[in-house]
Amino acid sequence: MDLSNVAIVGSFETDLGVVTDRGPMALGVQATLGAIADAGLQASAIDGLITCNSLVTPVMYHAEATAEYAGLTPGHCLSVGTGGGTTYTALRYAAAAIQTGLATTVVVSMADSMRSFMTRDRAMAVQSSSGHPLFEQPYGPTVPAYYALIARAHMDTYGTTEAQFAEAMVSSRAWAHLNPTAQYRERVTVDDVLASKPIADPLKLLDCSIVSDGGAAVVLTTLERARDLPHAPIVLKGYGEGHHYEHISQAKDLTKSAAADSGKAALAGAGIEPADIQLAQLYDCFSPALLIQLEDLGFCEKGTGGEFLASGATRPGGNLPVNTHGGMLSHCHPGNPGAIFGLTEAIRQYRGEAKERQLAHLEHTLLHAQGGIMSSHATVVLGRAN
């Protein structure tokens, strides 16, 4: 389906990192109102609101509660829950709402406060609850331990090394060093990553994403309406999803993911190949997730993700800039909203506002996120409006 008659016209990030003076709902409302203002619109123009529930303070009807808090009365509210993939699934639902006439102008908004509004023990309980309640949780699984299973399977099958996984953080920090809003900005070396403390062997602390507070929102409307608004419209060119399992113990193969399905569908929708992508904003919850996405999305051959990362291709000056904001490894990872900063950064790049991180040429961006443990995948291709 042609998606390019839907445009992103507004974008806003809240304060990020460690934000102690307001919780998830207040952050989400800050994001929502900020994005509406950025689009040059009034509240009355918004007839759709799509949000992601908070893990810290979940509410029964999240989008409706957000609208109430913000004083919005949209004709359409929807809370989407596809874990880490929620941002891009929500983006597609927003486009669908616009294309089917359910709404004309939709805000996609999400925020959470895993860092400052949740105890460590509660955070551990929430993350391990992704395991199957009957046949995984009794064994004390953690999310890093699950990704460590994946990392070790990839090492065994393809000879990938711990030093190659470490390159994910080296690349992330090289970009985050250039981003004043990133939570961690110090450059690191492969040796720094290898020397960081073991969390779930073979993964170390610096193979893992950070824990943050923060949120962001975007505004979508018809391309026709977008022509009258302040920012040059950015359009959706392609979208795909892939779902092979939910609980990791049900995976057929840990070294290949449904990202291959979602990526293929999104690229086909846009009518382009991986080589046509100038910016890839990927889901770097843990280093092996990033490495396997690079393979499954077609940026390198299966089994060569380690070499690809080590080549420096994803770093500043590389052939395939990845997560130019710093990603969830360094920039901001408040919980399920983590992927939205890949989107807001891409918008910043299109607008030419990324300062030291600015890419010289940008036509196509690939955005990818996943929920569960490499379970549910969603891919978006963005481009400029013709």
Next chain:
Amino acid sequence: MSDYKKPLPEIQPYSQPFWDGTKKGLLLIQHCNACDANIFYPRRDCPECWSQDLGWIKASGRATVYTYSVTYEGVEQKFVEDLPIILAWIDLPEGIRMHTNLVECQPEDVAIGMEVEVVFRSITEDITLPFFRPV
């Protein structure tokens, strides 16, 4: 009343035989009488053919390690006493994979492909959990 704080499975009608089996020292695997698939985890419908004509077979209790990880940090307080935790994903010759903990061994003893066997630990009156140890 047990003072066991860690998560325990809720016994459901279609998984009851599995837990009855572990209490008796048997590892039972659900089997589809219609299409011959072995199924794990237990459920009401065969995921291969959607038949509800499901029975049980006795597994050999042997398995090989497909992959594993060793958790040193980042668990809930109630699991801290178990650190380091060896989480393993094992292949059973019956054609299924399951998650477990490897016990009675040290992390450095574990390797992908190594042979393991089931060992049962009685947790509460109702629940006996299967773990695996090196052969």
